[in-house]
Amino acid sequence: MKRLIVAPSPARSSARVGIQLLLALLLTLFAAQTMAASEAQVALGDQAVQERVLKLSHQLRCLVCQGQSLAESDSEFSRDMRAKVQALVEQGMNDAEVKDYLVERYGDFILYKPPFKPETYLLWFTPLILFAIGATVLLVNLRRRRQRVVAAGAPLSAEEETRVKKLLEGQAGDNQA
Amino acid sequence: MLRSLKFLIPFLIFVVLAVFFWQGLSLNPSTVPSPLIDKAAPAFSLPQLHEPDKVITPADLNGQVWMFNVWASWCVSCRQEHPVLMQLAKTGVVPIYGLNYKDAREDAIRWLQQFGNPYVASAFDLEGQVGIDYGVYGVPETYVVDRAGVIRHKHIGPVSQEILQNEILPIVRKLKG
Numbered sequence: 230m231k232r233l234i235v236a237p238s239p240a241r242s243s244a245r246v247g248i249q250l251l252l253a254l255l256l257t258l259f260a261a262q263t264m265a266a267s268e269a270q271v272a273l274g275d276q277a278v279q280e281r282v283l284k285l286s287h288q289l290r291c292l293v294c295q296g297q298s299l300a301e302s303d304s305e306f307s308r309d310m311r312a313k314v315q316a317l318v319e320q321g322m323n324d325a326e327v328k329d330y331l332v333e334r335y336g337d338f339i340l341y342k343p344p345f346k347p348e349t350y351l352l353w354f355t356p357l358i359l360f361a362i363g364a365t366v367l368l369v370n371l372r373r374r375r376q377r378v379v380a381a382g383a384p385l386s387a388e389e390e391t392r393v394k395k396l397l398e399g400q401a402g403d404n405q406a
Numbered sequence: 407m408l409r410s411l412k413f414l415i416p417f418l419i420f421v422v423l424a425v426f427f428w429q430g431l432s433l434n435p436s437t438v439p440s441p442l443i444d445k446a447a448p449a450f451s452l453p454q455l456h457e458p459d460k461v462i463t464p465a466d467l468n469g470q471v472w473m474f475n476v477w478a479s480w481c482v483s484c485r486q487e488h489p490v491l492m493q494l495a496k497t498g499v500v501p502i503y504g505l506n507y508k509d510a511r512e513d514a515i516r517w518l519q520q521f522g523n524p525y526v527a528s529a530f531d532l533e534g535q536v537g538i539d540y541g542v543y544g545v546p547e548t549y550v551v552d553r554a555g556v557i558r559h560k561h562i563g564p565v566s567q568e569i570l571q572n573e574i575l576p577i578v579r580k581l582k583g
Contacts, residue, residue: 292438292543306543313538334448334541336441 448539452529479517487564495524504528
């Protein structure tokens with residue numbers, strides 16, 4: 230009996246490990262929970278408003294941390310902007326109106342997807358232009374090659390025949406020499 | 407002749423791209439062009455920092471060229487530009503109005519006591535709503551407004567002596583005629 234007090238039985242030590250594991254798991258879950266809470270602080274408001282704010286936040290750029298959308302960023306700026314977007318949505322603005330409101334103040338750069346207008350035609354059309362150039366070059370090359378292949382398959386002209394003969398004879402002559 | 411030039415095409419494409427990329431290196435991605443340039447300064451009506459019962463509104467400033475400087479006591483770069491603003495205020499070339507952005511009133515007043523007050527008056531924007539109307543995303547920001555109340559210039563980031571002399575003052579002088 231005394232021995233049990235000094236060294237815990239296998240059963241007891243495994244129970245302890247179990248409790249430790251459980252604690253660790255709970256702590257991890259708790260940490261994840263608080264992180265999620267700080268990421269989406271839009272909260273409040275009803276479900277529909279929240280969903281729209283979240284959707285819009287994904288389409289708007291955080292101007293302070295430019296690689297991130299408002300939804301991804303937890304900067305002061307993004308928090309303010311999400312609150313503003315929520316306020317605008319609650320005022321009854323539709324998605325396009327909210328975006329226009331922000332573009333008026335911050336410029337097109339606030340939009341993740343650049344708008345389609347004369348200044349951005351080059352941006353939108355460049356891939357198409359490059360594709361057209363590539364396709365043209367490819368077609369021209371293919372056509373040329375086909376012409377070459379067709380030409381190669383055709384029987385030799387009289388002129389070519391004599392040239393081949395000459396060359397072959399010349400070679401034979403070289404070998405003999 | 408033409409055939410040999412063909413091999414230069416990839417090289418020329420490379421040169422064009424290299425020029426664009428090289429230029430891109432010297433651009434500052436955090437300066438987003440403001441859509442407010444050449445538009446009327448957004449109206450607001452905010453209490454003054456020092457005298458909360460008095461109200462500042464841009465319409466009252468019509469008829470003069472003025473500078474609008476967004477600042478806060480928590481803003482580190484504001485300390486950097488502060489001596490430049492102090493010096494400018496002393497010359498009296500252009501009146502500087504401040505927008506105290508998302509600050510605590512006591513902190514802001516203490517900050518001005520400590521470093522000096524270059525502002526004719528500061529508007530107190532606790533919620534940052536006026537900041538959003540002006541497209542503020544990085545304090546400090548500085549606007550130049552003409553006699554008709556139209557924004558003519560915006561500088562994002564601290565105003566250095568060079569920027570003041572080469573960028574802002576020429577515009578102020580032109581607007582003053």
